[in-house]
Amino acid sequence: MKRKIRLKIRRHRPGSETPPRFEIFSLTIDAESSVLDALEMIQGGQDPSLMFRRSCHHSSCGTCGMLINGDERLACVTRISQFKGGTVTLEPLPGFPLLGDLAVDMTPFYRDIDEGWDYLRGAENLGGTKLPDGVERFERFENCIECGCCVSACPVAGEEKPFMGPAALAALNRELQKTEEPATLPLLEQAGSERGERLCNRTLACSRVCPTAVYPARHILDLRTRLRGGRREP
Numbered sequence: 001m002k003r004k005i006r007l008k009i010r011r012h013r014p015g016s017e018t019p020p021r022f023e024i025f026s027l028t029i030d031a032e033s034s035v036l037d038a039l040e041m042i043q044g045g046q047d048p049s050l051m052f053r054r055s056c057h058h059s060s061c062g063t064c065g066m067l068i069n070g071d072e073r074l075a076c077v078t079r080i081s082q083f084k085g086g087t088v089t090l091e092p093l094p095g096f097p098l099l100g101d102l103a104v105d106m107t108p109f110y111r112d113i114d115e116g117w118d119y120l121r122g123a124e125n126l127g128g129t130k131l132p133d134g135v136e137r138f139e140r141f142e143n144c145i146e147c148g149c150c151v152s153a154c155p156v157a158g159e160e161k162p163f164m165g166p167a168a169l170a171a172l173n174r175e176l177q178k179t180e181e182p183a184t185l186p187l188l189e190q191a192g193s194e195r196g197e198r199l200c201n202r203t204l205a206c207s208r209v210c211p212t213a214v215y216p217a218r219h220i221l222d223l224r225t226r227l228r229g230g231r232r233e234p
């Protein structure tokens with residue numbers, strides 16, 4: 001079924017003389033299309049200068065995170081049909097430097113994620129499956145797709161703020177879970193530093209917006225408990 005919609009998109013190029021503004025684009029699109037499909041229609045037919053990031057189109061690459069009607073979401077898996085009104089508002093993720101329109105610079109996201117941390121984990125739900133010769137276990141990628149939605153939603157994380165942020169702390173905790181003592185010590189020191197878990201105020205926004213069920217707040221609570229000798233918060 002086709003549907004008429006309006007996308008209200010925040011436009012701005014840092015350094016340009018044109019101040020930030022919202023522009024409205026009207027289009028007719030299949031109701032089951034995604035917000036990303038709509039953006040590509042606009043870019044292809046109405047305004048090729050519209051900037052946004054995307055790659056996989058199926059919630060794997062993490063590049064299409066943006067504010068959709070005020071919530072951090074992936075544009076590629078957000079269906080037009082779920083919006084009752086005729087206008088959908090799109091803005092770039094707060095907390096990151098703006099590159100242009102809906103595209104942000106993800107460099108700060110990686111500030112506290114060590115490139116040596118393991119992004120593979122043992123695969124689940126394969127009980128009884130025979131391993132091929134020479135293979136010790138099946139592996140898969142960690143859940144985090146590095147979309148930045150949790151950092152954007154976190155009230156104490158962001159570009160100019162000291163907090164490591166929910167994604168980095170979740171990745172740190174996963175690395176800790178895979179690490180044998182005494183190699184855990186530098187990880188615990190990082191988690192317990194002035195920029196670490198102590199700055200989290202447990203609003204849980206990070207876990208609420210994460211599209212891949214990483215639940216960063218749960219990892220931060222794990223770290224906090226471990227750093228306090230196993231005592232859970234009251």
Ligand code: SF4
Nearest residue numbers: 154200201203204206
């Ligand atoms: S629980 Fe902590 S890390 Fe998550 S959004 Fe709240 S303050 Fe940020």
Ligand code: SF4
Nearest residue numbers: 144145147148150210
């Ligand atoms: S933890 Fe979730 S919300 Fe945060 S960057 Fe990873 S996938 Fe995105």
Ligand code: FES
Nearest residue numbers: 056057062064076
């Ligand atoms: S385009 Fe890859 S997650 Fe949306």
